[in-house]
Amino acid sequence: EPEVTQTPSHQVTQMGQEVILRCVPISNHLYFYWYRQILGQKVEFLVSFYNNEISEKSEIFDDQFSVERPDGSNFTLKIRSTKLEDSAMYFCASRVTGGWEQYFGPGTRLTVT
Amino acid sequence: AQKITQTQPGMFVQEKEAVTLDCTYDTSDPSYGLFWYKQPSSGEMIFLIYQGSYDQQNATEGRYSLNFQKARKSANLVISASQLGDSAMYFCAMRELISNFGNEKLTFGTGTRLTIIP
Numbered sequence: 001e002p003e004v005t006q007t008p009s010h011q012v013t014q015m016g017q018e019v020i021l022r023c024v025p026i027s028n029h030l031y032f033y034w035y036r037q038i039l040g041q042k043v044e045f046l047v048s049f050y051n052n053e054i055s056e057k058s059e060i061f062d063d064q065f066s067v068e069r070p071d072g073s074n075f076t077l078k079i080r081s082t083k084l085e086d087s088a089m090y091f092c093a094s095r096v097t098g099g100w101e102q103y104f105g106p107g108t109r110l111t112v113t
Numbered sequence: 114a115q116k117i118t119q120t121q122p123g124m125f126v127q128e129k130e131a132v133t134l135d136c137t138y139d140t141s142d143p144s145y146g147l148f149w150y151k152q153p154s155s156g157e158m159i160f161l162i163y164q165g166s167y168d169q170q171n172a173t174e175g176r177y178s179l180n181f182q183k184a185r186k187s188a189n190l191v192i193s194a195s196q197l198g199d200s201a202m203y204f205c206a207m208r209e210l211i212s213n214f215g216n217e218k219l220t221f222g223t224g225t226r227l228t229i230i231p
Contacts, residue, residue, distance in 0.1 A: 031216055043158070043204060043221040048211065056211040056218060089156055095217070100146050100165065100208065102219060104158040 002026045004105035006092050012111045013082055021077045021108045023092030031095040032075045033102060034067065036060065038088045046090075049075065082112045116140075117205055119222035126195050127230050133180070134190040134225045136205030145207055147188040148219065149179065152202040161203075164188055192227075200229045 005024045013019050025032050034046040047057045049067055066078045075094075079086055089109050093102040116139040126132040138147065145166045151159040164172045164179045172179045180189040192199055205222040 033218065035219070042223045043206075043219075045218045045220065048216050048218055050212075050216050055216045091158060097215065100163060100217075101148075101160060102208075102217075104150075104160070106157045109156065 004092055004094055004103050006090075006105040006108050008108060009106065010109045010111070012113060015084060015112055016081050019079050019082055019110065021079075021090050021092075021110070023075045023077070023094075023105055024073050025075055025092065025094030026096070026103055027073070029094035029096050029103070031097070031102075032067075032069070033093040033095075034077045035091040035093065035104075036088045037091065037107075038085075043091065046077075079110075082110075084112050086110060087112045117207055117220055117222035119205055119225050121225045122223070123226045123228070125228050125230055128197060129194055131191060131193045132195050132199075132227065134192075134203050134205075134227065135187070136189055136222060137185075137187045138205075138207050139186060140207065140209070142210065145209065147179070147181070148206040148208070149177070149188075149190045150204045150206060150221075151199075152204060152224070154201070158204075162190065195229050197229050197231060200227060202226050 007022045032049040035043050037043045047061045048055045064080045068076050089107045091107045092105040095102045118137045147164045149161040162174045162177045164181045171181050176193045178191045202224045204224045206219045208217045
């Protein structure tokens with residue numbers, strides 16, 4: 001069964017550094033999402049991406065964040081200058097046109113020290 | 114704006130018993146959908162069950178069923194014959210249309226930590 005993959009599974013970075021989280025959505029999906037879950041809290045929507053542009057972003061998704069689909073398979077989330085409060089699990093999800101289910105990847109745990 | 118409320122931060126249930134996890138929601142959209150996800154300690158989000166607002170019957174998936182009461186705006190998850198492997202965090206979520214291109218986002222509740230006691 002096709003699945004969403006994410007790399008790395010865990011990343012440790014120092015405050016102020018740039019990080020890129022990578023996702024490979026399911027191949028025939030056209031809607032892509034990033035969500036964040038701070039430890040012990042609920043999952044929060046960050047951004048949705050369709051037709052090579054952002055279609056919606058939350059107030060969390062400020063100028064430090066950016067997303068990109070650099071080729072036909074990858075979908076990336078970049079945090080330009082990480083802060084301690086960016087430490088969280090980041091989930092990528094994708095959805096097929098006309099479908100209701102967002103398929104979640106296994107997540108990347110980001111630790112900012 | 115949408116809102117999902119899960120009022121049970123934690124629950125302890127004896128193995129083999131049934132358990133109901135509560136979820137209420139608030140939306141003004143006539144078309145919406147409700148999900149339940151399981152999150153074990155390893156962290157991944159596992160899809161369990163989905164109910165569309167226009168679905169006539171309550172959704173069922175194996176041991177999972179969704180008790181959908183539209184007038185009360187509740188979508189409770191029922192797990193029958195609980196097993197030790199059911200111990201996890203459970204999240205209720207609702208899909209919200211966010212653009213004219215059929216795009217959507219999910220809004221999650223705060224979750225319920227379920228512990229199954231042998």
